[in-house]
Amino acid sequence: MAEILKGAPVVAAMNQRTAARCAALQEKGIRPTLAVVRVGAREDDLAYERGVKTRCAKVGVEVRSFVLEPDASQAELIALLHQINQDPGLHGCLLFRPLPPQMKDAEVRAALAPEKDVDGITDSSLAAVFTGAGTGYAPCTAAACVEILDYYGIPLEGRRVTVVGRSLVVGKPAAMLLDRRNATVTICHSRTKDLPAVCREADILVVAMGRRGAIGADCVRPGQVVVDVGIHADEEGKLCGDVRFAEAEPAAGAITPVPGGVGTVTTSVLVEHVVAAAEAIGRQKSDF
Numbered sequence: 001m002a003e004i005l006k007g008a009p010v011v012a013a014m015n016q017r018t019a020a021r022c023a024a025l026q027e028k029g030i031r032p033t034l035a036v037v038r039v040g041a042r043e044d045d046l047a048y049e050r051g052v053k054t055r056c057a058k059v060g061v062e063v064r065s066f067v068l069e070p071d072a073s074q075a076e077l078i079a080l081l082h083q084i085n086q087d088p089g090l091h092g093c094l095l096f097r098p099l100p101p102q103m104k105d106a107e108v109r110a111a112l113a114p115e116k117d118v119d120g121i122t123d124s125s126l127a128a129v130f131t132g133a134g135t136g137y138a139p140c141t142a143a144a145c146v147e148i149l150d151y152y153g154i155p156l157e158g159r160r161v162t163v164v165g166r167s168l169v170v171g172k173p174a175a176m177l178l179d180r181r182n183a184t185v186t187i188c189h190s191r192t193k194d195l196p197a198v199c200r201e202a203d204i205l206v207v208a209m210g211r212r213g214a215i216g217a218d219c220v221r222p223g224q225v226v227v228d229v230g231i232h233a234d235e236e237g238k239l240c241g242d243v244r245f246a247e248a249e250p251a252a253g254a255i256t257p258v259p260g261g262v263g264t265v266t267t268s269v270l271v272e273h274v275v276a277a278a279e280a281i282g283r284q285k286s287d288f
């Protein structure tokens with residue numbers, strides 16, 4: 001039986017830390033505030049927004065939603081981001097994507113001030129993840145993978161990690177964060193030959209493929225730690241991951257569940273980033 005690396009205790013520990021930092025900021029008259037920007041009302045965006053609001057309320061972070069019509073122009077969205085950039089009462093911004101087809105993702109992302117990019121979507125934030133410069137915020141899901149491994153005391157230094165997926169949202173930044181922790185990282189993608197063999201070589205397998213149930217027992221070796229980033233709904237509407245849990249769990253040493261794993265920690269990472277952004281602005285104020 002594998003150890004189940006549940007997100008709940010990780011979230012509880014993070015919430016405790018974040019709430020204490022929030023309270024310290026509020027003593028200085030700063031209430032950390034997140035701007036949520038949504039174009040339209042996609043059901044999964046709304047669900048994530050509800051989760052973010054609940055988590056923020058728990059630790060004392062305020063949320064302000066900004067909603068544009070689905071047919072809004074790119075200029076309108078960029079003007080809204082500029083307004084958020086200039087508002088000292090807003091410390092971070094979560095922009096839901098994918099954007100509607102009339103907008104160019106890169107042009108919109110570039111309009112967000114890096115110091116407010118708590119979701120790690122700007123090129124500047126991503127560059128910092130790659131250089132290790134310590135500026136900017138890493139994409140929250142990638143950071144959540146490392147957060148879970150750290151919470152459960154799983155050592156990274158010198159360990160072989162295979163990351164399946166190379167998106168800029170999850171796979172590549174996760175690989176970079178793990179590399180910075182001195183893991184030996186292999187990145188797999190859709191052209192990787194003999195994926196199961198490469199997966200089995202790893203001590204830690206991070207799966208961010210976006211393919212429901214694509215990873216089975218043939219990819220998992222005994223004792224391996226498996227982190228499943230995927231989120232899908234099955235035929236009955238139940239949430240499941242990229243890993244076939246029932247098959248992989250008996251073979252693995254430890255495994256994250258879906259739901260209740262990486263996804264829930266991702267939200268707490270976002271909230272922590274908002275608090276860090278508010279602290280950074282607080283420090284700037286006290287420098288004057």
Ligand code: NAP
Pocket residue numbers: 141164165166167168169170171188189190191192195208209210211214229230231232242262263264266
């Ligand atoms: P994505 O942009 O679709 O990227 C998927 C990656 O997997 C690509 O790099 C792709 O390779 C690779 N891949 C696809 N099929 C493969 C195969 N057969 N063998 C090996 N590699 C393969 O997805 P994403 O945005 O990174 O998201 C990945 C998953 O995480 C999705 O299920 C998403 O819903 C979930 N997610 C979860 C959270 C959370 O908070 N838990 C947050 C964001 C995303 P190529 O580059 O060659 O195409």
